[in-house]
Amino acid sequence: MTEISNAEFEVLEALWQNYPASANDIIAKLNESASTNANSADDKKQEKQWHDKTVKTLLNRLVKKQAISFEKQQRHYLYSPLLEREAYTLKESKSLIERMFSGKLAPLVAGFAKQNDLNKDDISALKSLISDWEKNND
Template structure:
């Protein structure tokens, strides 16, 4: 059963991405190896992030011999939903249309994006 994790920081989300992509329990050294080069973080920083995630209930740890294996408890989809809802609430009053209008106004929507949005809207209309 998934626990409701506390808010995940940007740095913590990088650790979570490693666990989500792996889809399995991982020892700290594998998580460190996945992050140390790309983010220029020290091992101690990554282990601190793991501890914070453990305290928030976003990951669990199981002892295996002399090491711990870390597993994502927080599901990526749940985190993504929470993050996107928070962003929409903070910036656009919880509405999607002003978000799309903002990107359209600043020319951040490609023709492919617009075609996909039209398709999605069509599917939503069909469902109702």
């Protein structure tokens, strides 16, 4: 399967959050976070606005790439992902770790640790993952 671009990924992301969905559902979802914290004093992020035509194009490309499917519903389509989010994010994670850390996970985590980007929650999540792993691997 061809690569999914960043913009395409964001559209897929919206679809994963709720599907099947019409193009309009997806466009709405993409622009949603923007309106959520609208005109608040903290204009920190200025969420991007997705243009209707842009999203349609990306949906088309995703269909061509066989990342999503659609079924005709009266006048419009209902889209669904063909890719599982977990499978996709795992593949991307592995690919990055392969490219930058010779396939080893630890150096990535070490980078975070070094920069003090780990907090108590991360640590306890990691601990529990480790103990699960140990349970299953004597």
